[in-house]
Every structure is written in structure tokens, then in C-alpha cells.
Amino acid sequence: MAATYDCIATTTLNANETSVTFSSISGNYTDIVLIIDGAPISGGTSMDSNWRVNGDTGSNYSDTRWQNAFTDRSTSASSSRFGAPRSSGRYTQILQFMNYSNTTTYKTGIARSGNNEVVEAYVGLWRNTSAITSITVISGQNRNYTPGTIFTLYGIKAA
Numbered sequence: 780m781a782a783t784y785d786c787i788a789t790t791t792l793n794a795n796e797t798s799v800t801f802s803s804i805s806g807n808y809t810d811i812v813l814i815i816d817g818a819p820i821s822g823g824t825s826m827d828s829n830w831r832v833n834g835d836t837g838s839n840y841s842d843t844r845w846q847n848a849f850t851d852r853s854t855s856a857s858s859s860r861f862g863a864p865r866s867s868g869r870y871t872q873i874l875q876f877m878n879y880s881n882t883t884t885y886k887t888g889i890a891r892s893g894n895n896e897v898v899e900a901y902v903g904l905w906r907n908t909s910a911i912t913s914i915t916v917i918s919g920q921n922r923n924y925t926p927g928t929i930f931t932l933y934g935i936k937a938a
Contacts, residue, residue: 792926797923804932810934818926818927829861870892879910
């Protein structure tokens with residue numbers, strides 16, 4: 780079965796930002812994919828990127844990270860991690876939600892992230908059965924996504 784990617788929305792930063800939100804996400808796709816083509820971060824050497832859906836700030840998120848030679852996890856968090864951008868160069872982050880509009884299961888996000896220093900993989904869980912209608916990307920450690928960073932949200936349609 781072939782699939783097609785439709786660009787739902789794209790945002791290119793013109794100033795430092797600590798978060799970017801995609802809202803009013805249609806339920807017309809099988810999966811959604813967020814791709815970040817990031818400019819080097821400001822305010823430190825690295826930071827966590829986190830995702831939050833539908834404005835939920837409760838303790839409903841958890842994640843597991845595999846980074847180079849170690850693994851760690853978080854539980855009962857108010858968002859789920861999906862990458863660690865660096866100040867040393869451009870980076871790429873890809874976050875995918877399968878069956879995001881299903882209303883009978885918890886939502887899982889699978890992510891890959893990397894640049895010239897680190898390669899990571901994440902799996903995150905939002906413990907809620909609601910369809911995802913908005914995604915907010917949040918920077919960690921009081922750092923910024925910088926001008927030139929491009930956030931693009933795609934919908935995947937089964938052909």
C-alpha cells in the first residue's frame with residue numbers, strides 16, 4: 780500500500796522561540812509527521828525538545844530515550860521528549876504519531892533526532908484516548924529555537 784505525504788502546515792522562525800504550536804489538525808490522515816530542520820540553538824550547548832498535545836499539561840506523558848551509548852526514561856511528565864538539539868550545527872528531528880485520530884487507544888510518538896554530535900531515538904506516550912488536534916513543540920532548559928529553524932507538519936494518507 781502506497782502512502783502520500785500532504786504538507787499540513789510549515790513555520791520558519793524569524794526570532795527566538797521557546798515553543799511552536801500546530802492547531803486545528805484534521806483527522807483526515809492515518810498518521811501525522813512533524814519534521815524540524817533546526818538551526819543551532821541559543822542559550823547553551825544542548826536542550827531537550829518536548830511535545831505536548833491538545834494543550835494537556837497534566838502528568839500524562841512518559842518517554843524512553845536511546846542516545847549513543849545510554850538509555851534513560853521519564854514518567855508522569857507534563858510533556859514527552861523527542862530530541863536534544865545542539866548549538867554546534869543544524870539538526871533534524873522527526874516525530875511520528877500513528878493512528879493519531881483513533882479515540883480508543885493511548886497515543887504513541889516515535890522520534891529520531893540527530894546532528895554531527897549525537898544520534899537519538901525516542902518513544903513517547905500520551906496516556907489519553909482523545910484524537911490529537913494540536914501539537915506543541917517546547918524547548919527545554921530555558922533555551923530557544925532560533926531563527927531559520929523550520930517546523931513542518933505532514934499528514935500521511937493511505938493510497
